[in-house]
Every structure is written in structure tokens, then in C-alpha cells.
Amino acid sequence: MNKQPEITMQTRKNLIDAFWQIYCEKRIEKITVKDITTKAGYNRGTFYEYFKDVYDILEQLENSVLPNLSTHHKITILTEHELMLHFNQFSKIYQQRCNYYGVLLGDNGDPSFQGKLKNVFRPLLKQLFSNYNTEDDFVIEYKIEYVLSALIGVFHYGYGQGNNPPIEKIVQLIYRFMFNGVIK
Known part of the structure; x- marks a missing residue:
């Protein structure tokens, strides 16, 4: 037919x-x-x-609904400003798809979706952290997992509250937590 x-x-x-x-x-x-x-x-x-x-x-x-990051160019040097830009990019992707991500990452969602989402961003962060850090692969892998878990968790929490939190404020908070710690 x-x-x-x-x-x-x-x-x-x-x-x-x-x-x-x-x-x-x-x-x-x-x-x-x-x-x-x-x-x-x-x-x-x-x-x-x-x-x-x-x-x-x-x-x-x-x-x-997974983002396609194949269009992103390679980064040779990671500066704090570039890292903020990547956090902003992640937040915009999350905001555009928050109706889907909120359900897929939620209590009744697919437990494997978070891993799929992380796997999209993992190569980019690996490149960024490898260029910036001199630690071995073990440490870099754990840093990547920490950052991805934090990003996904914070955005999921923020958009799950029923309002659209200001992206810039969330990105600044994540950045501050990463570089200054959570207790300060």
C-alpha cells in the first residue's frame, strides 16, 4: 500500500x-x-x-526530545565564561523541552531517560574538563557525573515547582555552588 x-x-x-x-x-x-x-x-x-x-x-x-549537540564545535580552552555559556545552553534546552523532561524525569517517568540525557552532554563536558583539568580520567568522569546530575536535578526541581524560574538565576546558582561550594 x-x-x-x-x-x-x-x-x-x-x-x-x-x-x-x-x-x-x-x-x-x-x-x-x-x-x-x-x-x-x-x-x-x-x-x-x-x-x-x-x-x-x-x-x-x-x-x-533529546538534544542534538553534533553541531557544536570543539573547544580548545575552557574559561569560566565558556562554562557559564554551556550551562546557559543546557538551561535553554531544558526550558524548551521542560514539558517532556518534567514527565520523563519524574516519579512516573522512565528511569533510564536521565542516563540518555546525560549521555548526550557527557562528550561535551568530557572535552571541556579534559582541556581544563590535569586530573586523570577517573576524576574527570566523576566530575562530569556530578555536574550532569546537578544540572538535571536542579532544572527538574526548578521547573517542577510549577513556575518558570529565571534561567540566568539558576545558572548563576549552579555555577556558584560548583566553584564556591554549597555552604557559603
């Missing part, structure tokens, strides 16, 4: 949108293909033309 690409894309989008609406209210293990197709107005056969199962649709949705 030869379908028009626009119709195919719209059908796929409708199925993903229906899944997302359900996923915002139910845990993945409680969602059925029937739930999705009923909400989207399609039959089960149509669903299986696009997805293997509910976990596949979740995986595809998550991949679509």
Missing part, C-alpha cells in the same frame, strides 16, 4: 501524541496498545505499522 508521506507522518504523530497524553497520567507498564489506538482513533494494525510496542513508542519519543 502506497501512502502519502504527509498522511503517514500525521498518523505517526497522532499515535505519539495519544501515547504522550496517556503517559502523562499512567506508568508505562499500565499503558496498552489499545489505550493508544482508542485515544488516537486508529486500529491496532496501524499502530504496529509504526511501532513494535508501547516501549518502542516511548523510546522513539525520548529520542525525539
